[in-house]
Amino acid sequence: MPPKAKAPGKARGPAKRKLAEEFPPGEVLTDTAKKSWKLGSPIGQGGFGLIYLANENSANVVDAEARYVIKVEPSDNGPLFSELKFYMRAAKPDLIQSWMKSRKMKYLGVPKYWGSGLHERGGKKYRFMVMDRFGTDLQKKFEECGKRFPRKVVLQLGLRLLDILEYIHEHEYVHADIKASNLLLSHEDPHQVYLVDYGLAYRYCPEGVLKEYKEDPKRCHDGTIEFTSIDAHKGVAPCRRSDLEILAYCMVQWLCGRLPWEDKLQDPVYVRDAKLRSQADIPGFMSECFPSQDKPGEMEKFLEKIKLLGYTDNPEYDALRSILQAGLKSAGAKDDGKLVFAAPANGANGDGKLRAAKRKKPLEKEERSEEVEGSPVKKRRVPKKKAPKATKVVTVSVDMSTQTSPDVAQVKKPRTRIKKTTG
Numbered sequence: 001m002p003p004k005a006k007a008p009g010k011a012r013g014p015a016k017r018k019l020a021e022e023f024p025p026g027e028v029l030t031d032t033a034k035k036s037w038k039l040g041s042p043i044g045q046g047g048f049g050l051i052y053l054a055n056e057n058s059a060n061v062v063d064a065e066a067r068y069v070i071k072v073e074p075s076d077n078g079p080l081f082s083e084l085k086f087y088m089r090a091a092k093p094d095l096i097q098s099w100m101k102s103r104k105m106k107y108l109g110v111p112k113y114w115g116s117g118l119h120e121r122g123g124k125k126y127r128f129m130v131m132d133r134f135g136t137d138l139q140k141k142f143e144e145c146g147k148r149f150p151r152k153v154v155l156q157l158g159l160r161l162l163d164i165l166e167y168i169h170e171h172e173y174v175h176a177d178i179k180a181s182n183l184l185l186s187h188e189d190p191h192q193v194y195l196v197d198y199g200l201a202y203r204y205c206p207e208g209v210l211k212e213y214k215e216d217p218k219r220c221h222d223g224t225i226e227f228t229s230i231d232a233h234k235g236v237a238p239c240r241r242s243d244l245e246i247l248a249y250c251m252v253q254w255l256c257g258r259l260p261w262e263d264k265l266q267d268p269v270y271v272r273d274a275k276l277r278s279q280a281d282i283p284g285f286m287s288e289c290f291p292s293q294d295k296p297g298e299m300e301k302f303l304e305k306i307k308l309l310g311y312t313d314n315p316e317y318d319a320l321r322s323i324l325q326a327g328l329k330s331a332g333a334k335d336d337g338k339l340v341f342a343a344p345a346n347g348a349n350g351d352g353k354l355r356a357a358k359r360k361k362p363l364e365k366e367e368r369s370e371e372v373e374g375s376p377v378k379k380r381r382v383p384k385k386k387a388p389k390a391t392k393v394v395t396v397s398v399d400m401s402t403q404t405s406p407d408v409a410q411v412k413k414p415r416t417r418i419k420k421t422t423g
Helices: 002-018 079-090 093-102 138-146 151-170 240-256 269-281 280-290 299-309 319-331 365-369 384-391 394-398 406-411 416-420
Strands: 029-030 035-045 050-056 070-076 113-121 124-132 133-135 183-186 193-195
Touching: 029 113, 035 070, 070 079, 079 113, 079 124, 079 151, 093 151, 133 138, 138 183, 151 183, 151 193, 151 240, 151 319, 240 299, 269 280, 280 299, 299 319
Parallel strands: none
Antiparallel strands: 029 035, 035 050, 050 070, 070 124, 113 124, 133 183, 183 193
């Protein structure tokens, strides 16, 4: 009977979220600190409600250059309330600033919490939260780049995320849902990336007391299925090693384009078992992900390091950074703070670095087809190279058809080669 009593409530949840009305530009909200904020136009929508451009309240109109956004949802909904717990405990500007100063960091990719409160309109109550404004997400970038990021960018993203995870772990939380769509570029600086959406954030160490390992079948497979940790697949509450494991899966996907279990995401048990196999044989997993290209050795070491972590262990963040920094060095790159998401193309090596082609004059069609890493060959050798390998007349005739004179093709029919292949 109790489950039946709860079912109608769950069914009404989505309906309540649909009741979130759109506020007109200029609506003023007052947070719990009595600070007023003015809304601009809505720029997004989620399960919780709407996201608006916003600024501190003034006589000015909130335009497209607004510095902040405000998330608004009906007060009866839950997602924003859960996220607020993290922001109020761990994302206050002074906390973030103090952390950055103590570690001499230029920036930390954790969104700042600027305020929150309740707002009433038309007899209905709404919950809101004020945050920094951001730009595009990395999932869009990933798709624009043909679902591959250059190795340098992936390693830089890994370093930035280690900074973020160390910070939130230090403040008693784990994120539990790291993925490209939850990574947003700064609105002001496209070379800065921020980890957002703390709806699944879990307080793994409340008041300094670590949660114990406990499997719960009701919680199996929480998170985003292709990236979530083995702990989550077993129904165990997320921990610090869970975040690092998720990060590793993301980095491997960004490098190779696709994880081995992505063809059966509708079967969470299959995905779980595939991840267990990958952990048992990390070199084999890397070979499966990178069958036709050089395997990034740093990722294998990164995965091996995470594999050694216990459920309550405090990760060695500096050691993990060193692994990724060594990867940058082996790729002939350095962490210069610049995120260049250009997709690998002709002229790009495995690390995403382009070799400029020095062309003094336009190339003929055949010469263009022979370019290797952006550098043109000196002579046209396609017909001469391919002719010795040809074993059929039809192959040679196709090659010869590129010549300007049809008579040449007839004269050079390799009848002597046919004798060799039959002898």
